[in-house]
Amino acid sequence: xxxxxxxxxxxxxxxxxxxxxxxxxxxxxxxxxxxxxxxxxxxxxxxxxxxxxxxxxxxxxxxxxxxxxxxxxxxxxxxxxxxxxxxxxxxxxxxxxxxxxxxxxxxxxxxxxxxxxxxxxxxxxxxxxxxxxxxxxxxxxxxxxxxxxxxxxxxxxxxxxxxxxxxxxxxxxxxxxxxxxxxxxxxxxxxxxxxxxxxxxxxxxxxxxxxxxxxxxxxxxxxxxxxxxxxxxxxxxxxxxxxxxxxxxxxxxxxxxxxxxxxxxxxxxxxxxxxxxxxxxxxxxxxxxxxxxxxxxxxxxxxx
Amino acid sequence: xxxxxxxxxxxxxxxxxxxxxxxxxxxxxxxxxxxxxxxxxxxxxxxxxxxxxxxxxxxxxxxxxxxxxxxxxxxxxxxxxxxxxxxxxxxxxxxxxxxxxxxxxxxxxxxxxxxxxxxxxxxxxxxxxxxxxxxxxxxxxxxxxxxxxxxxxxxxxxxxxxxxxxxxxxxxxxxxxxxxxxxxxxxxxxxxxxxxxxxxxxxxxxxxxxxxxxxxxxxxxxxxxxxxxxxxxxxxxxxxxxxxxxxxxxxxxxxxxx
Numbered sequence: 001x002x003x004x005x006x007x008x009x010x011x012x013x014x015x016x017x018x019x020x021x022x023x024x025x026x027x028x029x030x031x032x033x034x035x036x037x038x039x040x041x042x043x044x045x046x047x048x049x050x051x052x053x054x055x056x057x058x059x060x061x062x063x064x065x066x067x068x069x070x071x072x073x074x075x076x077x078x079x080x081x082x083x084x085x086x087x088x089x090x091x092x093x094x095x096x097x098x099x100x101x102x103x104x105x106x107x108x109x110x111x112x113x114x115x116x117x118x119x120x121x122x123x124x125x126x127x128x129x130x131x132x133x134x135x136x137x138x139x140x141x142x143x144x145x146x147x148x149x150x151x152x153x154x155x156x157x158x159x160x161x162x163x164x165x166x167x168x169x170x171x172x173x174x175x176x177x178x179x180x181x182x183x184x185x186x187x188x189x190x191x192x193x194x195x196x197x198x199x200x201x202x203x204x205x206x207x208x209x210x211x212x213x214x215x216x217x218x219x220x221x222x223x224x225x226x227x228x229x230x231x232x233x234x235x236x237x238x239x240x241x242x243x244x245x246x247x248x249x250x251x252x253x254x255x256x257x258x259x260x261x262x263x264x265x266x267x268x269x270x271x272x273x274x275x276x277x278x279x280x281x282x283x284x285x286x287x288x289x290x291x292x293x294x295x296x297x298x299x300x301x302x303x304x
Numbered sequence: 305x306x307x308x309x310x311x312x313x314x315x316x317x318x319x320x321x322x323x324x325x326x327x328x329x330x331x332x333x334x335x336x337x338x339x340x341x342x343x344x345x346x347x348x349x350x351x352x353x354x355x356x357x358x359x360x361x362x363x364x365x366x367x368x369x370x371x372x373x374x375x376x377x378x379x380x381x382x383x384x385x386x387x388x389x390x391x392x393x394x395x396x397x398x399x400x401x402x403x404x405x406x407x408x409x410x411x412x413x414x415x416x417x418x419x420x421x422x423x424x425x426x427x428x429x430x431x432x433x434x435x436x437x438x439x440x441x442x443x444x445x446x447x448x449x450x451x452x453x454x455x456x457x458x459x460x461x462x463x464x465x466x467x468x469x470x471x472x473x474x475x476x477x478x479x480x481x482x483x484x485x486x487x488x489x490x491x492x493x494x495x496x497x498x499x500x501x502x503x504x505x506x507x508x509x510x511x512x513x514x515x516x517x518x519x520x521x522x523x524x525x526x527x528x529x530x531x532x533x534x535x536x537x538x539x540x541x542x543x544x545x546x547x548x549x550x551x552x553x554x555x556x557x558x559x560x561x562x
Contacts, residue, residue, distance in 0.1 A: 186399070189401060189402075191399070194360065196416070196469055197388040198416045198417070207401055207412075
């Protein structure tokens with residue numbers, strides 16, 4: 001303020017310019033900080049690019065081979081380069097889908113309870129439990145399902161058991177994410193709906209949920225992508241099969257992580273070939289899911 | 305349409321906090337009543353008890369009677385949802401539903417109450433938008449989202465949405481405080497039109513606005529922070545602004561405090 005008037009007032013002409021170049025010390029600090037931030041970014045990027053490049057380079061041959069997407073490894077000798085992994089792709093997709101069918105409705109309803117209805121002790125306990133569940137390692141979830149369903153209830157190992165373990169891993173992610181999205185919906189919209197004489201349940205169903213939809217869908221997709229790569233549940237809860245098994249409720253079933261694990265014990269170079277191919281396939285599927293999530297969220301994004 | 309409101313010995317509490325003490329006032333049909341007073345004096349709180357909106361805050365409670373044409377809206381078996389269908393509300397900040405088109409915003413109340421008849425919905429949408437002086441500006445883009453309108457247009461959209469469910473009373477909580485002077489003027493003109501059919505209660509921080517739009521003005525005040533707010537006086541707007549009974553009212557409207 002004083003400098004502005006000082007510059008313009010005729011009584012007090014400015015003797016030195018008010019605006020000078022930044023001091024050398026500040027320039028150095030600025031450059032050092034910029035360099036450090038940039039360096040951190042590059043360092044963080046190196047492993048990511050490295051992993052991706054390695055997987056692409058080593059796996060591209062496998063996924064471009066003619067039988068990769070349409071055949072299983074049924075009857076294929078370990079040293080042979082023939083066969084494909086569609087049995088494992090099917091396994092990964094069906095196990096994740098079954099988990100989602102169970103975890104998404106429960107997760108969304110739980111989040112609605114926490115945000116819209118939860119008061120007092122029950123809500124606090126639920127919230128705390130969700131936090132704990134989020135920290136449970138996947139091997140523990142797998143062992144829990146093994147103990148509860150297979151040892152005690154006498155169920156057999158099957159892909160569905162894997163799905164149950166994946167449910168445990170998906171639930172906290174879906175709940176937390178949906179909760180965040182619902183909390184982002186302004187209370188003003190709820191009040192506007194109440195003031196029109198719309199009951200609370202309808203307000204939640206028709207106003208709050210659609211407003212939070214895009215974020216919720218993105219969260220579900222990310223949770224799905226995460227559980228698809230889980231390895232512990234498939235190691236503990238289902239046997240590996242080289243051929244296709246469409247029934248998730250009985251028998252052995254392959255999945256991409258399980259296929260990679262079992263090919264590890266194949267000493268032939270074709271084993272390596274399949275491992276990298278399966279890794280690239282898994283990354284590809286997850287990438288498609290992420291892209292799908294961003295497309296969905298763009299389509300249903302709230303236009304301002 | 306257009307019913308009478310009577311408040312008898314209304315006390316409002318938030319948990320242990322006594323927010324507003326002993327309010328008695330009457331609002332006649334087809335008139336505009338404005339609530340004025342310094343911040344924190346409880347005028348918005350009183351407004352929100354008139355359609356049971358304050359119940360959304362945990363721990364809020366009301367003693368006394370709020371009568372709509374003689375019927376207590378706080379009677380034990382009175383459904384808050386039904387009360388709000390009869391007594392509509394427009395808020396401080398325009399809040400159109402972001403996922404809905406302009407048309408769907410206007411008929412949201414009816415649609416979510418189960419009206420399916422598309423022809424009827426279109427008629428109501430047009431009538432309400434005309435009623436809110438917005439029809440001409442939006443008739444060519446009814447399917448565009450409501451969020452794309454200007455602030456003043458959004459607020460008129462919210463008024464259209466509120467009158468689309470045909471309430472008996474319309475409550476407005478500082479409807480112009482987020483708007484520029486031209487949009488404010490448009491809303492004030494609209495209030496003048498709406499009072500031919502509705503009973504209107506408006507909270508405003510703008511005393512000139514109270515003087516311009518209302519037939520009756522209520523002045524609320526509080527003795528000190530932490531004490532309950534009180535209705536100091538209610539009278540014809542002209543009387544309040546020229547010759548109020550209470551010294552506090554005169555001090556407030558002449559700008560000596562608040």
